[in-house]
Amino acid sequence: MAQGSARSEAKRAQIRHGATRVFLAEGFAGATTDAIAKAAGVSKQTLYVYYRSKEQLMVDVLGSLLARLNRDHAVLEGERSVDSLPALRATLVELASEVLEAVSGSDYLALARVIIADSPRVPEIGRLWAQTITGGIRLVVAGLLERAREAGVVVVDDVEAATRLLTGGLLTYVLPDGIVAVDGPVAAPDRERVERIVDMFLRAIT
Amino acid sequence: MAQGSARSEAKRAQIRHGATRVFLAEGFAGATTDAIAKAAGVSKQTLYVYYRSKEQLMVDVLGSLLARLNRDHAVLEGERSVDSLPALRATLVELASEVLEAVSGSDYLALARVIIADSPRVPEIGRLWAQTITGGIRLVVAGLLERAREAGVVVVDDVEAATRLLTGGLLTYVLPDGIVAVDGPVAAPDRERVERIVDMFLRAIT
């Protein structure tokens, strides 16, 4: 049954992919199993062979999305220079731009909307979100600030507070602003504004 | 019909009050009209005399909550001294503490959850939220910073960016952290941490 298992995994991915589109577009309550089966190109019967219930399917979908986002964010950590103030500035601006672009995408916002809405019903997903995604970004920033502090580039006694200040100041464009702005594009800050915010932040810790 | 109208308004408020509890606890999809009628101490029939549909009822409930929050926030604007750096600092710390306390309440978080979840379906509520609540807080802070700038207490060229930095840095404890933390209390920052964040922020604009 080695092949059977491999084929099963492919089908499972196919179902997950279709379900992802429907869940992100319609939310949990709005997504019907008929629509999911159709979007996945699969009969409803097959869907219930692979997943015990609609709820379990959603947990798998959200978990997979979070895992992928988490892998993407891990990449952000890479080699970033913080040895001098100009280097730290460039690093922060670059990182902020990347994160903001990723996080302003309609997929990310839809995911956030679904997770926030259903976190009372599926608490572990909410916890996963807080610990991996938003927490993950903060971890990267905190790591950079820590290294910059050790290098004597900045003076900051409370790294956690400083991290909050920067990430919060930037992400406020997305959350709460973007998440309720359904019509029209999300007003993510342009690069110039990001630079001004980073500069202002740096003035606080130098 | 003056009395009839008055009595109608009382009943309407009674229904709205009961519906508020159910909507905040269960969300739109989870709230049944039977539960709302029971919570309001009203027959379902009467409910449909006062409101054409469940959706219209929710719009009224959310609109009323937002209007009340908005009135509360208007109070925050009051007379605040920004004539000197210590005065500005005290003002900001005080304001931040008040806002954070209000915004960490489970009612506020439940409201935010409902609005975020249903903003795709009822866009005007999302817009109202963005413009009045979060936008309102920013307006107050921006006003304070503007006055402080004119008084020569601080140096800030981009008031909007500075406002984002402070409010974002503080509200990040609530959104996204608090909103997905269903179990356990929200980890709102204590006063000491608020002071550290404000101090750090002030260093950026002095």
Add this chain to the structure above:
DNA sequence: TCCAAACCGTACTGTTCAGTTTGATTCTGC
């Protein structure tokens, strides 16, 4: 070529729920 497993489409079941209907009961002003 054959067989068995996987899959498909469709129709069905049981339930939940918004909104309505009915018919009785309680207020309110006069």
Add this chain to the structure above:
DNA sequence: GCAGAATCAAACTGAACAGTACGGTTTGGA
């Protein structure tokens, strides 16, 4: 008290939908 309005409780209707049953079709290995 007494009309007339407002309200109540409970049953009903119709639609939506999660999950299942069924009978036919494809697929892939021996």
